[in-house]
Amino acid sequence: MQKIEWEKLPFGYYPTNYNVRCYYRNGKWGEFEISSETTINIHMAATCLHYGQEAFEGLKAFRGADGKVRIFRLDENAKRLQSSCDGIMMQRFPLDRFEEAMIKCVKLNAEFIPPYESGASLYLRPLIIGTGAKVGVSPADEYLFLVFATPVGPYFKGGFMANPYVITRKYDRSAPLGTGIYKVGGNYAASMRAHIEACHGGEYACEFYLDAKEKKYIDEAGAANFFAIKDNTYITPKSTSILPSITNKSLIQLAESLGMKVERRPIAEEELATFEEAGACGTAAVISPIQRIDDPETGKSYVFSKDGKPGPWSEKLYNKLRGIQYGTEPDEFGWTTIVEGI
Numbered sequence: 001m002q003k004i005e006w007e008k009l010p011f012g013y014y015p016t017n018y019n020v021r022c023y024y025r026n027g028k029w030g031e032f033e034i035s036s037e038t039t040i041n042i043h044m045a046a047t048c049l050h051y052g053q054e055a056f057e058g059l060k061a062f063r064g065a066d067g068k069v070r071i072f073r074l075d076e077n078a079k080r081l082q083s084s085c086d087g088i089m090m091q092r093f094p095l096d097r098f099e100e101a102m103i104k105c106v107k108l109n110a111e112f113i114p115p116y117e118s119g120a121s122l123y124l125r126p127l128i129i130g131t132g133a134k135v136g137v138s139p140a141d142e143y144l145f146l147v148f149a150t151p152v153g154p155y156f157k158g159g160f161m162a163n164p165y166v167i168t169r170k171y172d173r174s175a176p177l178g179t180g181i182y183k184v185g186g187n188y189a190a191s192m193r194a195h196i197e198a199c200h201g202g203e204y205a206c207e208f209y210l211d212a213k214e215k216k217y218i219d220e221a222g223a224a225n226f227f228a229i230k231d232n233t234y235i236t237p238k239s240t241s242i243l244p245s246i247t248n249k250s251l252i253q254l255a256e257s258l259g260m261k262v263e264r265r266p267i268a269e270e271e272l273a274t275f276e277e278a279g280a281c282g283t284a285a286v287i288s289p290i291q292r293i294d295d296p297e298t299g300k301s302y303v304f305s306k307d308g309k310p311g312p313w314s315e316k317l318y319n320k321l322r323g324i325q326y327g328t329e330p331d332e333f334g335w336t337t338i339v340e341g342i
């Protein structure tokens with residue numbers, strides 16, 4: 001086990017020992033290669049550099065209270081990566097090999113898995129990039145799949161404490177028939193200017209986008225889906241321009257199992273005024289309770305938490321989800337993969 005101040009880890013890159021790579025050449029994926037290099041050597045005309053042929057994923061491995069290591073819903077990340085590949089015409093990485101790569105990567109970096117008590121986790125970042133050389137806009141003939149691991153702490157300040165968010169109207173992150181449903185680099189490049197301009201160097205945790213067509217409905221935050229609670233109902237946006245969050249999908253199932261109603265539908269901005277609780281959710285954010293959402297253009301401020309604490313349903317959902325991830329709650333939906341032998 002490494003000597004790291006686990007409790008103080010930010011959500012950032014911390015060097016680990018190995019990454020796992022696989023190349024697609026001559027029409028097929030090759031064998032896995034284990035590397036301790038942190039750099040990659042690619043052609044200057046690679047499609048990832050010019051035309052954004054890049055997709056990635058983010059998932060976590062947790063050291064549980066019982067000492068076992070669990071990876072959360074890796075099958076869902078494997079499927080979403082395939083969907084992202086389809087969306088930007090890259091070669092799909094096979095589902096079973098994705099699972100094999102995640103397990104390999106966790107085992108190879110086992111000494112960097114944060115201990116249970118720290119509340120930190122080992123973040124896995126798989127990606128696929130087009131490495132084949134092209135000058136005209138067209139899909140590459142060669143690809144690289146790579147996964148690295150890095151221990152991380154909370155994405156938003158204070159972890160499970162409420163943060164302020166802000167609505168941005170000046171920029172769109174994705175379009176209704178665009179690439180927002182895929183986890184591709186271009187979406188994140190498109191969000192950086194909005195983030196910097198809207199969040200004022202940390203005054204807000206993250207920016208919220210409205211639907212690009214009508215600027216009427218809440219889409220999502222820059223790195224997390226949105227949910228709200230009203231009358232024992234879990235409400236989350238239905239939109240063709242947001243990422244299908246695996247955390248959100250899990251919270252929907254947990255909400256139903258806790259006896260809540262669930263609604264997936266467009267959420268008009270004015271409706272924010274009626275919600276009892278609200279949160280941003282994602283692998284990195286887990287549940288990040290929303291203290292308030294400001295709309296600087298209209299001067300409105302929608303407040304969900306006056307004391308900075310999460311609401312009761314958010315807390316229940318958070319505890320249930322974390323419990324499954326850390327092995328203190330039964331994994332009734334079969335969401336975790338136990339990594340044996342570490």
Ligand SMILES: Cc1ncc(COP(=O)(O)O)c(C=O)c1O
Nearest residue numbers: 223224225243245246247282283
């Ligand atoms: C834009 C965006 N929305 C939502 C999410 C949440 O998705 P997931 O719960 O699968 O991590 C992410 C990733 O963390 C994201 O980048």
